[in-house]
Amino acid sequence: MKINIALLAGDGIGPEVIDQAVKVCDAIAIQYDHEINWKPALTGAAAIDAVGEPYPDETHEICANSDAVLFGAIGHPRFDNDPSAKVRPEQGLLKMRQKLGLFANVRPTFTFPSLIDKSPLKKERIEGTDLIILRELTGGIYFGERGRTDNSNTAFDTMTYERFEIERLARKGFEMALKRSKKLCCVDKANVLESSRLWRETVQAMEKEYPEVEVSYEFVDAVAMRLVQWPKAYDVMITANLFGDILTDEASVISGSMGLMPSSSVGSDVSLYEPIHGSYPQAAGKDIANPLATVLSAAMLFEDFDLNKEAKAIREVVNKSLAEGIVTEDLSDDAKSYKTSEVGDWLAANI
Ligand code: IPM
Ligand code: MN
Numbered sequence: 001m002k003i004n005i006a007l008l009a010g011d012g013i014g015p016e017v018i019d020q021a022v023k024v025c026d027a028i029a030i031q032y033d034h035e036i037n038w039k040p041a042l043t044g045a046a047a048i049d050a051v052g053e054p055y056p057d058e059t060h061e062i063c064a065n066s067d068a069v070l071f072g073a074i075g076h077p078r079f080d081n082d083p084s085a086k087v088r089p090e091q092g093l094l095k096m097r098q099k100l101g102l103f104a105n106v107r108p109t110f111t112f113p114s115l116i117d118k119s120p121l122k123k124e125r126i127e128g129t130d131l132i133i134l135r136e137l138t139g140g141i142y143f144g145e146r147g148r149t150d151n152s153n154t155a156f157d158t159m160t161y162e163r164f165e166i167e168r169l170a171r172k173g174f175e176m177a178l179k180r181s182k183k184l185c186c187v188d189k190a191n192v193l194e195s196s197r198l199w200r201e202t203v204q205a206m207e208k209e210y211p212e213v214e215v216s217y218e219f220v221d222a223v224a225m226r227l228v229q230w231p232k233a234y235d236v237m238i239t240a241n242l243f244g245d246i247l248t249d250e251a252s253v254i255s256g257s258m259g260l261m262p263s264s265s266v267g268s269d270v271s272l273y274e275p276i277h278g279s280y281p282q283a284a285g286k287d288i289a290n291p292l293a294t295v296l297s298a299a300m301l302f303e304d305f306d307l308n309k310e311a312k313a314i315r316e317v318v319n320k321s322l323a324e325g326i327v328t329e330d331l332s333d334d335a336k337s338y339k340t341s342e343v344g345d346w347l348a349a350n351i
Contacts, residue, residue, distance in 0.1 A: 002035045003305065006066040008059070010044040011089060012279025013289035013340075014072025020291035020344025021070060021298045024317075027351035028302070028310050039066055043096070044089040044279070045076035054092025060099055063270060068301050069100070071274035072294065077281050098138050101268035103165065104172045105135040105244065106300075107276060109231070109251040109261060114322045118256030118331065121228060126254055131234040132180075133251060134173045135244025137265055139165045140195070142241045161195045161240065166202040172266075173238035174210045180235055185216045187223050187239035187247070199240065220247070227251055252276045257330050259290030262297035264304065271304055273297040287339040290328040292318055295347060317350050 007022070009015040022038065029036045041059040048054050054074070063069045074089045096102075110130045116123050144158030170186070177184040186203045188196035200217055207215055218226075220243045226233055227247065231254055239247065252261040261276040275293030283289045299314035321327065326346045329337040338346070 001305065001307070002037070003068065004037045004039060004066045005301075006059075006063045006069040007038045007040045008043045008063070008069060008071045009040070009046075010072040010074045010279065011046055011076050012073050012281045012284040014044070014074070014279055016285075016287060016289055016340050017275060017291040017294040018070065018072040020340060020347065021294040023344045023348040024295050024314060024351065025070075025298050027348040028313060031313070031351055032307070032310050034307075034310075043071075043092050044074035045079065047092060048087055048089060052087070054087060054089045055095040055099070060096070063096065063100060063272075066270060068304075069270060069272040070294075070298060070301065071272055073275065073277065073279035075279040075281070094142060096272075097265060098143070100265075100270055100272065101138070102265035102272055103136065103138045103267040104169055105137040105248075105263060105265045106176075107133045107135060107244070107248040107251070107261065107263045109133070109248075109254050111255050112260070112319065112322055114319070115256040115260075115331065119254055121231075121254060125229070126231060129231040129254055131231060131251065132176060132236050133244055133248050134169060134176065134236065134238045135248060136161075136165065136169045136239065136241045137244075138241075138267070140241035159193065159195050159240070159242070161198055163198065163202050166199050167206065170203045170206055170238055173236055174206065174213055177213045177236045178210065182213050183216070183235040184213050185218055185223075185234055185237045187218055187220050187237050187243055189220050189243070190217070191219060195240070203238070223247065224250060227254075248276060257290060258293075259328070259330055260292050260296070262293050262300050264297070264300045266304075271301075273301045287341055288329055289340050290330050291340050291344055292321075295344075313351055317347050320350060321347055 009018040039062050041062040074093045079085045079088045141157050141159040144160040146157040148155050188199045190196040190200045252258045258277045263276050265272040299311040303311040
């Protein structure tokens with residue numbers, strides 16, 4: 001198969017982790033006889049520096065005309081403490097999600113047997129955790145009206161949802177649940193928010209189309225608690241943009257390191273694959289960041305093209321590296337840890 005992949009390395013550790021995923025994908029291409037054409041493009045702070053814009057039109061063209069996008073990370077500390085900055089790297093990410101129509105963000109959380117002791121939670125609580133948070137990604141408070149009034153002394157952000165936005169996300173949730181344990185949890189704050197009441201109403205109306213799926217409705221604050229008490233209670237969860245942002249960070253550490261969890265963002269023709277973690281600027285250029293989340297994001301990419309053997313090969317080689325201790329310093333107990341690039345080389349050589 002011929003696959004054109006837009007390659008958006010972005011900021012911080014983005015370029016380093018992306019390099020490793022490319023090595024692994026190229027090894028897969030050789031092994032399974034595919035042709036991958038990488039199309040590098042600028043995004044984030046790197047793009048602001050080069051062309052004054054975090055998601056330039058040229059980058060959008062490259063993404064829109066590719067079969068998939070592989071993304072590293074976005075964000076640079078020089079913008080974080082400057083509330084007056086006119087352009088921010090993060091705006092590039094939001095613009096990209098919107099322009100590519102990526103309304104559903106698929107964020108799985110699962111455990112690795114060899115890392116079970118790395119989790120901040122007790123082993124018996126997390127062993128066998130396997131859940132997916134489906135986060136709405138192009139609506140809600142991220143994209144609602146915001147501003148200042150009262151001589152700038154009052155600020156507001158608006159959480160707006162239209163029925164169709166909830167419906168299309170929920171449909172993905174129902175379909176995903178059908179392929180898994182047939183359990184779907186709608187996470188909202190319907191005891192307070194009107195937009196959440198529309199979520200509940202919409203999802204309830206869809207239940208009759210999916211009689212096999214058992215749907216539950218839970219409040220986001222209770223879910224935040226239960227996720228760390230008993231994550232095995234959950235399978236497929238659907239939720240609004242901001243709730244999903246928060247819950248997926250919480251869920252991602254269950255596995256033991258945020259550097260492990262992949263994600264995909266889907267909606268229209270072109271899907272995007274990226275690690276859940278951010279740009280980790282303190283580690284940039286040091287060759288110490290964990291590349292596994294990005295490598296596993298590439299596995300999700302292959303799976304979406306029905307290249308399941310390829311995806312499985314990536315997952316297996318990742319498991320093997322963990323079991324054999326070929327890991328970066330975040331996962332290493334003893335003095336011996338490997339560089340980002342060494343882990344990538346090892347993975348590619350063992351495909
Ligand atoms: C994420 C990130 C982004 C978000 C930021 C960088 C804008 O935290 O992908 O979860 O809030 O969506
Ligand atoms: Mn986030």
